[in-house]
Amino acid sequence: MIIEIENLTKRFGDFVAVDSVNFSIQEGEVLGLLGPNGAGKTTTLHMLATLLKPTSGTAVVNGYDISKESALVRKSIGIVFQEPSSDDLLTGYENLKLHALLYGVPSSVRKKRIEEVLRLVDLTDRRGDLVKHYSGGMRRRLEIARGLLHNPKILFLDEPTLGLDPQTREHIWGYIERLVEEQRISIVITTHYMEEADRLCDRIAIIDHGKIVVLDSPESLKRALGGDIIRLEIKQPDLDALKKLDYVKKVDARDATLSLTVIDARSHLQEVLAVVGRVESVELHPPSLEDVFLNYTGREFREQEAEGGFWERAMTMRARK
Amino acid sequence: MSELSGLYALWEREFRIFLRERSRIVSSAINPLLWLFVFGGGLGSQVSVGNLNYQTFIYPGVVVMTVLFSSIFYGAYVVWDKRLDFLKEVLVAPISRVTIFLGKVLGGVTDGLIQATILLLFAPIFGITYGLNLTLVYAFLFILVIGLVSVGLVIGSMMESPEGFGLIISFVNFPLFFLSGALYPLSNLPTWLTIFTAANPVSYGVDAIRALMLGTHTFGIFVDFVVLLMFALLMIAIGSLAFKRMKL
Numbered sequence: 084m085i086i087e088i089e090n091l092t093k094r095f096g097d098f099v100a101v102d103s104v105n106f107s108i109q110e111g112e113v114l115g116l117l118g119p120n121g122a123g124k125t126t127t128l129h130m131l132a133t134l135l136k137p138t139s140g141t142a143v144v145n146g147y148d149i150s151k152e153s154a155l156v157r158k159s160i161g162i163v164f165q166e167p168s169s170d171d172l173l174t175g176y177e178n179l180k181l182h183a184l185l186y187g188v189p190s191s192v193r194k195k196r197i198e199e200v201l202r203l204v205d206l207t208d209r210r211g212d213l214v215k216h217y218s219g220g221m222r223r224r225l226e227i228a229r230g231l232l233h234n235p236k237i238l239f240l241d242e243p244t245l246g247l248d249p250q251t252r253e254h255i256w257g258y259i260e261r262l263v264e265e266q267r268i269s270i271v272i273t274t275h276y277m278e279e280a281d282r283l284c285d286r287i288a289i290i291d292h293g294k295i296v297v298l299d300s301p302e303s304l305k306r307a308l309g310g311d312i313i314r315l316e317i318k319q320p321d322l323d324a325l326k327k328l329d330y331v332k333k334v335d336a337r338d339a340t341l342s343l344t345v346i347d348a349r350s351h352l353q354e355v356l357a358v359v360g361r362v363e364s365v366e367l368h369p370p371s372l373e374d375v376f377l378n379y380t381g382r383e384f385r386e387q388e389a390e391g392g393f394w395e396r397a398m399t400m401r402a403r404k
Numbered sequence: 405m406s407e408l409s410g411l412y413a414l415w416e417r418e419f420r421i422f423l424r425e426r427s428r429i430v431s432s433a434i435n436p437l438l439w440l441f442v443f444g445g446g447l448g449s450q451v452s453v454g455n456l457n458y459q460t461f462i463y464p465g466v467v468v469m470t471v472l473f474s475s476i477f478y479g480a481y482v483v484w485d486k487r488l489d490f491l492k493e494v495l496v497a498p499i500s501r502v503t504i505f506l507g508k509v510l511g512g513v514t515d516g517l518i519q520a521t522i523l524l525l526f527a528p529i530f531g532i533t534y535g536l537n538l539t540l541v542y543a544f545l546f547i548l549v550i551g552l553v554s555v556g557l558v559i560g561s562m563m564e565s566p567e568g569f570g571l572i573i574s575f576v577n578f579p580l581f582f583l584s585g586a587l588y589p590l591s592n593l594p595t596w597l598t599i600f601t602a603a604n605p606v607s608y609g610v611d612a613i614r615a616l617m618l619g620t621h622t623f624g625i626f627v628d629f630v631v632l633l634m635f636a637l638l639m640i641a642i643g644s645l646a647f648k649r650m651k652l
């Protein structure tokens with residue numbers, strides 16, 4: 084196990100942000116932390132990265148205790164923060180060099196290593212530009228490159244593609260996949276994007292109110308719902324009639340949308356439509372992570388968006404004005 | 405090993421950024437020159453101190469004023485680093501908080517001494533001859549600036565917003581400046597004022613620079629040295645502690 088977390092807890096005053104979290108991560112695994120705003124994802128990562136002291140509990144990262152051996156933990160990890168954290172009055176190259184010196188990367192390999200990570204994220208030809216002239220996606224790529232510069236065993240990615248356009252997001256996913264394949268690095272990633280979690284993660288932990296609600300592979304999570312999803316647009320559903328149907332495993336009504344988890348949904352579709360009432364539209368699909376998320380947190384995933392996207396922050400936080 | 409290279413890296417970053425912000429260098433040189441020409445020149449047409457022209461008399465004080473304001477203001481960059489989460493990148497690195505603090509101090513000292521140098525280039529205009537011992541002038545400025553930069557950094561480490569920082573430092577800057585004897589001789593002051601000026605570390609900076617440039621002094625250069633050194637060491641200790649305590 085590259086990370087082992089035991090009863091990790093963080094309180095801010097009376098508020099419990101992370102509540103007795105337990106899980107472990109294998110070498111080479113990509114673990115996703117999914118949860119609504121304020122669920123405690125960032126707080127968990129910050130404790131694992133030794134930036135925050137746990138109130139109680141502990142974790143072992145790459146064999147080192149986060150409370151007692153923070154310097155060794157720090158050398159083992161790379162982290163990409165949720166908010167922009169590169170200096171925009173330095174060039175991309177200078178940001179990387181600064182990082183290399185902070186981590187004591189020996190001068191004999193420093194240049195070569197910087198060139199390597201620049202190539203990995205396709206920023207070689209923009210290395211001499213000030214970061215304030217970078218786009219949001221370039222900046223994010225630079226920060227990923229920086230997190231990798233000192234050859235960490237573990238990479239923490241806190242919403243790596245937040246607020247980026249779909250194309251850039253696709254790009255970054257590509258880099259992450261290549262990374263896992265070529266370097267066997269272990270990754271903990273928090274995200275607001277289903278697609279991202281589905282595509283990148285070996286296992287997903289859904290976290291809500293500081294607690295891990297469920298942890299499994301995306302496939303098992305979907306399978307565990309025990310049926311397909313029928314989504315209906317409907318103003319006045321007849322919920323009582325639905326409850327009588329034993330193959331309808333779960334009913335979720337919100338606004339004018341009804342989500343049903345139905346065993347063997349295809350063959351039962353006509354029967355459902357016959358009793359439920361006047362329907363505006365119908366959608367039948369195998370369970371997605373969205374449905375899993377809704378099932379465990381009672382919230383729609385797509386409503387979740389961290390306050391102020393990365394790009395917005397990058398634009399408003401132009402430093403030193 | 406990475407402590408030393410980290411220290412260098414943090415200093416280098418501050419220095420690069422300082423050089424990139426030329427407008428800041430220029431504006432920080434214009435302010436003291438205005439003081440010297442307008443305030444010093446205006447009052448100097450009526451007033452002299454001993455056998456010294458008033459403009460000449462306040463020149464050392466204005467040099468100290470320049471490093472005072474720029475050093476305390478330098479703490480704002482910690483607040484900016486917090487805002488931009490750059491601070492997290494530094495705090496998560498495998499180097500100690502003391503190193504991080506000292507890296508910042510070195511950056512601030514470099515900024516302050518460069519700004520002092522710009523002003524020193526104008527010295528002959530204000531009747532200061534270069535016969536003076538520049539090495540000693542820099543040595544005293546160096547010790548003084550270490551203490552003052554640390555004060556700014558301590559304040560910056562505790563503040564969340566640049567606005568809040570700006571408000572606090574105006575309450576720090578002006579007493580330190582006006583109670584330092586930069587604009588008037590410290591001899592023959594009313595007792596209550598003497599208490600304040602003697603408790604103000606900046607007074608000893610002004611006294612030392614004035615002694616080196618003009619040959620007049622109140623405390624004497626040895627006392628100045630001891631007080632400034634203690635001030636610098638004390639502030640380094642407090643600053644290291646403040647950085648250790650600094651929350652994200």
Ligand SMILES: Nc1ncnc2c1ncn2[C@@H]1O[C@H](COP(=O)(O)OP(=O)(O)OP(=O)(O)O)[C@@H](O)[C@H]1O
Binds near residue numbers: 388
């Ligand atoms: N320094 C702090 N002081 C007090 N409360 C805090 C502090 N940091 C975080 N919290 C609270 O702890 C909870 C968890 O925050 P955290 O940033 O870990 O959530 P998150 O899951 O990362 O959310 P998001 O998706 O919005 O990034 C939130 O309710 C937040 O307000």
Ligand SMILES: [Mg+2]
Binds near residue numbers: 124125126165241389
């Ligand atoms: Mg977060």
